Amino acid sequence: MSTVEGTQRPRRRDAQERRDRLLAAARREFAVSGVDASLxxxxxxxxxxxxxxxxxxxxxxxxxxxxxxxxxxxxxDGSERALKIEDPWEGFAAYLENLFRVQAGDRGFNDFLSRRFPGNAHTERIHDEMCRQIDDVLTRAQQAGRVRADLRRADIVTLIWSNGRMIDATRTGAPQSWRRQLALMLDAYRAERAHPLPEPPLSEEQAVRRDGTAQH
Incomplete structure (x- = not known):
């Protein structure tokens, strides 16, 4: 091995170790402090x-x-399992439970769900795929007559927003309280519980906030 090769490999190894330490520290800090954590x-x-x-x-x-x-x-991975569940209602409920479970476990992911990052193709693909998944599980459950027909994707996105705020408020005192709220909302989404609603769902324009937060 030449001297150049011998010095390059330790440098590459050192660089990888530094990158690994940065990722480990970032995961801890984003999980606790959210996407605005101190770099x-x-x-x-x-x-x-x-x-x-x-x-x-x-x-x-x-x-x-x-x-x-x-x-x-x-x-x-959890979403793909939910999408494969044969029963439309069980698939719908499992999708939301998986989403909120991961949301509750990481403040950075919680923040990520509520924001769009214009100009970044990767994040746009992620959010667009989530839109498609929500549409898939919701439409299938509605077509089976299990979910109220007037529920829209915007209603699910609004639930994600409100769940994110609740998770932040109960993170230390009652970290599992999101499960109760999800169960209550799932009951409200059942077709047999449907009553006329006083307001329409958010439009695409209404769902986009001035601070850059937008619906999925």
Whole structure:
């Protein structure tokens, strides 16, 4: 082995170790503090300079997506299982339970669900796929007569928003309280419980907020 080869490999190994430490620190910090977590603190916890963080992850979004990858995989795996459930109502309920369970377990993922990141094709694909999944499980359950016919995707997105706020408020005192609220909402979504609603669902325009938060 030449001297150049011998020095390159340790450097690559050192760089990978620094990247791994950054990801571990980012996962901890985003999970606790959300997507606006301090990058300086992440770098400090990983025992690297902030410049090293930016060399590995040029933007906050780059770091966030890399850190959330295990949570996104967990969500996608659970969603695929729910979509394969034969009973339309059980599939609908299982999809929402999986979504809210992952949402409750990570504040960064919770924030990610409620925001869009214009100009980033990867995040747009993720959110668009979630839209399609919600439409699939909802339409199938409605066609089977199990879910009220006037429920719309925007109503589910609004539930995701409100669940996110509740998770933040009960994170330390009652971290499992989301399960009760989901069960209550599922009862409200049953076709046999349907009563006329006083307001229509949010339109696409109404669902987009000025701060960049948007429906899925």
């Amino acid at each position: 300086e603190r992440i770098a400090r916890d990983a025992s690297v300079a902030i410049g090293t963080l930016y060399r590995h992850f040029p933007t906050r979004l780059d770091l966030l997506l890399a850190a959330l990858e295990p949570r996104l995989r967990e969500f996608v």
